[in-house]
Amino acid sequence: MTDHPVMLIVVYCVVLLVIMYFLSIRPTQKKEKKLAELRNAIEVGDSIITNSGFYGKVVDTTYDTLIVEFGLNRGIRIPVAKTEVFGKAEPNMSNEAPPVEEEPKKKGLFRRG
Known part of the structure; x- marks a missing residue:
């Protein structure tokens, strides 16, 4: 016992x-x-956003690095590690707020799915 x-x-x-x-x-x-x-x-020509919030366009890729053009004149090319890419995104250059998307209601335990 x-x-x-x-x-x-x-x-x-x-x-x-x-x-x-x-x-x-x-x-x-x-x-x-x-x-x-x-x-x-991510491929050449994709627009990305980095973890630090910079938008750019991919001009070349290697195994773990992207060459990204930054700025409006596209004259600044900087190598960026793939791990520093947050996602694919186009910058919102207008003064209008983006449309708000409603999230579907989640079902299940703790509303997780």
């Missing part, structure tokens, strides 16, 4: 680790995988 409290603590710890995996680690891995796919799909 003395082994039951120890076994209960072990089961409790395993359950907590499983919950932490599904609520924290797994969604992060999904986001990283999606972002890696987006970065690998």
Whole structure:
């Protein structure tokens, strides 16, 4: 009977680790995988936004580096690591606010999907 409290603590710890995996680690891995796919799909001619908020156009690519033109006159070419690309995006050059898109209501446990 003395082994039951120890076994209960072990089961409790395993359950907590499983919950932490599904609520924290797994969604992060999904986001990283999606972002890696987006970065690998970037081609010459795509407009991108960097993690620091700069917009540019890709003029050349290598395995892990992009050559990006910045500025209105496109005279500034800077090598950027693919890991520093936030996504594909065109800058909004007008003074109008972009249209607001409504997110569909999520169903399920904790409204996650």
